Amino acid sequence: MTHAVRNTHARFAVVLAALLSGCLLFPACAAPAKPVAQKWVATWGQAMTSRFKQVTGSDGKPVPDAYGQPLVRAPTVDHLTLRQSVNASAGGGRVRIRLSNYYGRVPLTVSAARIALGAGDAGDLSAIDPRSDRPLSFDGGKPAVTIAPGSEAVSDPVALRVPALSNVVVSLYFDEPAQLADVHPMEQAHTTYAVDGDATRQPSLAQRPVAKTLPRTDGDHVYLLAGVEVEAPADTRGIVAFGDSITDGALASAPGTTWPAVLAGLAQRHGDAAAVVNAGISADELSTDQIGAPGAGASGLKRFLRDVVDRPGVTDVVVLFGANDINRGIDAAGYPNGASAGDLIASMRMLADVAHRHHLRIYAGTVTPFAGVEDWYSPQREAVRLQFNEWIRHSGTFDGVVDFASAVAGAYTPPPRVAKQSPLPVGMATVCAGDAGLHPNDRGYAVMGTLAYDVLFHAKLQPPQGCH
DSSP states (O other): OOOHHHHHHHHHHHHHHHHHHHHTTOOOGGGGOOOOOEEEEEEEEEEEEOHHHHHHHOOOSSSOOOOBBBEEEEEEEEEEEEEEEEOOOOOOOEEEEEETTTTTTEEEEEEEEEEEOOOOOOOOOTTOOOGGGGEOTTTBBSOOOOOOOTTTEEBHHHHHEEEETTTEEEEEEESOOEEEEEEEOSSSOOEEEESOOOOTTOOOOTTSSTTSOOOOOOOOESSSSSEEEEEEEEEEEEEEEESSSHHHHHTTTSGGSSHHHHHHHHHHHTOOOOOOOOEEEETOOOSOTTTTOOOOSSHHHHHIIIITTTTEEEEEEEEEOOOHHHSSSSSSSSSSSOOHHHHHHHHHHHHHHHHHHTEEEEEEEEEOTTOOOOOOOOHHHHHHHHHHHHHHSSSSSSSEEOOOOHBBOOOOOOOHHHHHHSSOOOOOOGBBSSSSSSSBBBHHHHHHHHHHHHHHHOOOOOOSSSOO
């Protein structure tokens, strides 16, 4: 056999082997694809507050406890199913939930838990897609979990493809008396359904009678559910929006119209790998607890570690605090007449230090104007707001500044006492205000969410409608 013939046979053997393996036709199979690194990230979350209330007798007076102090008690449920509907931001192939008994004073037992995708019925947020319904377990396979006071519990992961911006429904069943001490007080839709008995497998709870022990109130609440977490690519940014009612979404028409939800939607629609958690609490202050108002939450300083740093997968935090502090924070003499700019600056410096110590990027939002609300405005308070905002803009303390104050400012009708000021103080634009000029409406929140996206992702998007 000649040398040329041998070479021809050798080349034919190589080609034949490649064809048999499929790699000539499909070059990508030549090297197995490396698995994409994954991490757990909170795709939805809310900050918990205390649900304890004073117990009163038939005479309307507070009932004392064993030590003579006013007796307080959280709602107690028994043989009840609690179904809660929330909106994911980022998607993932596996999911788990986080339950909180942080404010509880006794152990809390959840007898059964399930998770499913919503059925897409806007009129019935309790409706689930039965094909996606999954039982949840805890501690390596146990169907029930007991959460100690001051603690949280995380479920075992379950395989469920959660699409980005989808509706996720969590059902909890309590087969014995349970105190629901942890709650998020404000929702923008009828997100919570409570019915008697174990209805965790039911496709919908909308037609069942409301449980007597936890009747629906005018304002829906989310109980115990502090987070929904997905396994997502390791480069996914975990963003926490941290603040008061303007972050929480007061006066927003739906859960998807708050500024953190707008930020999440823009990130997904523009192909950015990001999950967004809303850790705002209405009436919350940055520097001071509101004694006697547990629903307003602990101060931002006190809850920063729990509600931001300890979230799985967090990489960024956007902080918007100050209006409540300026209105009723503790002054230099110790009275609730309004915090000073120095107190707010010192508090924000502490948050920045803690964030950077944990390798998080921190963005500061400027305090939005409130001159349209006569009970809030005074020249002294406005001076504090302006001084604090100037420090935020120019101190160099943060990884970025989201100038919410300038974005929502515009033409407004000043109340009589404010109208006497010369020059007229800056106010929230009427077209972007949901009330007299303290909280934005959907248009204002869209402006804020777009601005936050532009700063965090170095973009130049414009909102559908501005405020100016």
